[in-house]
Amino acid sequence: MNLIVVGASAGLGRALADRLAQEKHNLLLIAGDEADLKAISADLNLRHSVQVEIAAVRLQCDQNSIEKVLAKASALGNIDGILFPLGYSRTDDDGTLGCDDINRIVNSNMAGIIALCSHYLPAMLQRGEGLLVFFGSVASERGRSSNIVYAAAKRGLQSFAESLRHKCSATNINVQYYQLGYLNTAQTFGKKLPFPAAEPKDAADYIVRNLNKRFGLEYYPWFWRFICLGLRYTPWMVFKKLKF
Numbered sequence: 500m501n502l503i504v505v506g507a508s509a510g511l512g513r514a515l516a517d518r519l520a521q522e523k524h525n526l527l528l529i530a531g532d533e534a535d536l537k538a539i540s541a542d543l544n545l546r547h548s549v550q551v552e553i554a555a556v557r558l559q560c561d562q563n564s565i566e567k568v569l570a571k572a573s574a575l576g577n578i579d580g581i582l583f584p585l586g587y588s589r590t591d592d593d594g595t596l597g598c599d600d601i602n603r604i605v606n607s608n609m610a611g612i613i614a615l616c617s618h619y620l621p622a623m624l625q626r627g628e629g630l631l632v633f634f635g636s637v638a639s640e641r642g643r644s645s646n647i648v649y650a651a652a653k654r655g656l657q658s659f660a661e662s663l664r665h666k667c668s669a670t671n672i673n674v675q676y677y678q679l680g681y682l683n684t685a686q687t688f689g690k691k692l693p694f695p696a697a698e699p700k701d702a703a704d705y706i707v708r709n710l711n712k713r714f715g716l717e718y719y720p721w722f723w724r725f726i727c728l729g730l731r732y733t734p735w736m737v738f739k740k741l742k743f
């Protein structure tokens with residue numbers, strides 16, 4: 500397949516790019532830093548002999564950033580699917596951020612993703628097939644006093660994915676949404692975590708093995724399904740006192 504991976508220079512996105520190239524998919528890798536992307540594409544080309552294009556674009560909901568992606572994507576031909584393992588969070592996301600920071604969080608976790616999907620959806624609908632894989636966070640299961648804008652954006656993304664799944668239900672367009680727990684990446688580096696962090700490589704293996712399954716929403720690692728269920732039904736009188 501010809502696939503786009505947005506957020507491919509680090510963490511889960513980098514692991515996914517590696518695993519997808521191993522499966523002989525041709526790739527367009529997108530992230531903000533060109534030097535990172537060049538090094539990754541050279542390595543994937545050498546090890547897996549697949550076509551790897553790169554676009555150094557910080558995806559956001561504006562025509563300029565979408566057109567930069569399209570210009571690079573044309574080298575691959577028809578795009579069969581897009582995976583969106585990008586994300587951006589900040590430790591000071593406590594409800595007091597200024598507009599630039601809010602825009603970056605909302606664009607990187609929701610609005611930029613919606614904009615790129617909206618461009619490719621008509622072609623996928625016309626062909627009646629495609630693949631769209633989104634990544635949310637357990638941080639959005641229940642609002643709390645940290646990761647405030649991040650969680651709001653991820654919850655918006657989840658709603659968008661759910662709507663697309665509904666819209667595409669009579670087609671072969673597969674819409675997957677992973678609700679992710681902690682991963683061992685830059686986002687958790689040095690943080691004291693209440694639950695173990697999964698390795699991005701293991702997550703990428705799991706995701707690539709399941710690209711053909713039509714499950715809608717899946718928790719990874721699996722045990723987060725039960726933690727989130729517990730969190731959702733924790734009475735407010737208790738929940739408001741939790742510090743995490």
Ligand SMILES: NC(=O)c1ccc[n+]([C@@H]2O[C@H](COP(=O)([O-])OP(=O)(O)OC[C@H]3O[C@@H](n4cnc5c(N)ncnc54)[C@H](OP(=O)(O)O)[C@@H]3O)[C@@H](O)[C@H]2O)c1
Nearest residue numbers: 506508509510511530531532558585586636681682684686
């Ligand atoms: N790590 C965790 O514990 C955890 C937990 C729950 C959910 N998640 C979610 O899981 C996914 C993967 O997380 P991760 O930890 O692997 O992230 P990461 O290590 O921080 O890597 C994020 C990637 O996204 C790119 N990126 C960020 N904003 C972008 C934008 N606007 N346009 C293009 N590329 C952009 C980054 O590159 P540049 O900075 O160069 O642009 C980088 O390649 C994300 O959706 C994240 O929110 C992570």
